[in-house]
Amino acid sequence: MGYDKHGYARFHGEPVGVRGHARRSWTIAPASPTSRSSDAQWYWISVRGTAAPLTLTRSNADTFNAAAGSLTSITIQPGHSVLLVPSGSAAWEVHGWTPSLAQAVTASAASTLTLARDASVYIFNGTTTAWTLPTLANNTGLTYRIKNRGGGAIRLHRAGSDQLYDTAAVTSITIAAGASATIISDGTYWLSL
Numbered sequence: 001m002g003y004d005k006h007g008y009a010r011f012h013g014e015p016v017g018v019r020g021h022a023r024r025s026w027t028i029a030p031a032s033p034t035s036r037s038s039d040a041q042w043y044w045i046s047v048r049g050t051a052a053p054l055t056l057t058r059s060n061a062d063t064f065n066a067a068a069g070s071l072t073s074i075t076i077q078p079g080h081s082v083l084l085v086p087s088g089s090a091a092w093e094v095h096g097w098t099p100s101l102a103q104a105v106t107a108s109a110a111s112t113l114t115l116a117r118d119a120s121v122y123i124f125n126g127t128t129t130a131w132t133l134p135t136l137a138n139n140t141g142l143t144y145r146i147k148n149r150g151g152g153a154i155r156l157h158r159a160g161s162d163q164l165y166d167t168a169a170v171t172s173i174t175i176a177a178g179a180s181a182t183i184i185s186d187g188t189y190w191l192s193l
Helices: none
Strands: 008-012 025-028 043-047 054-058 063-066 069-071 073-076 081-086 091-095 105-108 112-114 121-124 129-132 143-148 154-157 172-175 180-185 190-192
Touching: 043 054, 054 063, 063 073, 073 081, 121 129, 143 154, 172 180
Parallel strands: 025 054, 063 091, 105 121, 112 129, 121 143, 129 154
Antiparallel strands: 008 043, 043 081, 054 073, 063 069, 081 091, 143 180, 154 172, 180 190
16 A cells, blocks of 8 residues: 555555645545446545544535444544445445544653654553643644543643643643543644643
């Protein structure tokens, strides 16, 4: 399997390479009726772990039938893949998609740590630590759940000049021993929920 320079791979019916644009949103051809016989095939779409999340939107009144219900768009997170198969009506059946990152859990007692894009739950089990978020760029929608079961505080820092937002824009937040936090990127801030 090959990826384009933006980290996206798409196979349409047969494994073929992608010539893509620097887009984070693709519009999928109609599921039914199809304008060309080649559009009646299936799509397998994979997003490399280092690429931006990719949003798939419909080109007409089609829907994406997924575990979360009948949707008008879906977002594929870095490191994930989906298979789209026409349902025979105005819908694409979506296989392999989850609405958010899988609940990959990382436990750490390290005195410093940079959060990775491939884990969504972090547990601190040390004394005191300084953690750093990844950059906001290409991480819109990325969510972290953090639990501090350690003996000291977690000081959660921004990357570069990014900002966190709790009750105001800040450069770091503290998660006390025994406390939890959910952090999500809206593309402008890392929001503390």
